[in-house]
Amino acid sequence: xxxxxxxxxxxxxxxxxxxxxxxxxxxxxxxxxxxxxxxxxxxxxxxxxxxxxxxxxxxxxxxxxxxxxxxxxxxxxxxxxxxxxxxxxxxxxxxxxxxxxxxxxxxxxxxxxxxxxxxxxxxxxxxxxxxxxxxxxxxxxxxxxxxxxxxxxxxxxxxxxxxxxxxxxxxxxxxxxxxxxxxxxxxx
Numbered sequence: 001x002x003x004x005x006x007x008x009x010x011x012x013x014x015x016x017x018x019x020x021x022x023x024x025x026x027x028x029x030x031x032x033x034x035x036x037x038x039x040x041x042x043x044x045x046x047x048x049x050x051x052x053x054x055x056x057x058x059x060x061x062x063x064x065x066x067x068x069x070x071x072x073x074x075x076x077x078x079x080x081x082x083x084x085x086x087x088x089x090x091x092x093x094x095x096x097x098x099x100x101x102x103x104x105x106x107x108x109x110x111x112x113x114x115x116x117x118x119x120x121x122x123x124x125x126x127x128x129x130x131x132x133x134x135x136x137x138x139x140x141x142x143x144x145x146x147x148x149x150x151x152x153x154x155x156x157x158x159x160x161x162x163x164x165x166x167x168x169x170x171x172x173x174x175x176x177x178x179x180x181x182x183x184x185x186x187x188x
Contacts, residue, residue, distance in 0.1 A: 080144075106121045
């Protein structure tokens with residue numbers, strides 16, 4: 001079992017430390033999704049690898065228990081929005097790291113235009129300003145189920161919940177579309 005104070009790693013790192021293509025891909029992911037460090041990429045890859053390994057085992061197995069596990073896995077991934085409701089086990093093997101990164105709470109808050117930047121989304125989550133449903137979530141890598149995606153909001157007693165907060169005013173101005181300026185001198 002091990003000591004409860006000494007937790008096991010929940011991810012595995014790259015097998016070779018100096019692969020240029022992998023390093024460049026990770027740097028792009030770090031910037032695009034506003035991650036703290038590469039450990040978050042490794043954790044998401046490990047989650048994805050766990051889903052893929054489970055799918056591979058279920059493809060080869062033909063028992064009643066395997067059928068129950070197949071249905072449970074498909075339901076779980078469709079609830080997370082990673083595959084469609086009508087998807088099959090082969091669709092799980094087609095998932096990429098971007099698919100799972102798009103389901104993170106930090107990314108969804110930024111895409112809903114609740115923050116100016118992806119880094120600010122992380123800050124709001126860590127500083128306990130975000131609710132999912134009626135739960136306060138402080139983990140930026142929380143995978144948001146599809147049914148809870150609409151219930152992402154600011155905590156009621158947070159200063160950011162006030163629509164008059166200076167940060168919210170900036171966001172409202174940012175989301176308004178600018179008027180189109182007509183061109184006087186059209187070239188033909």
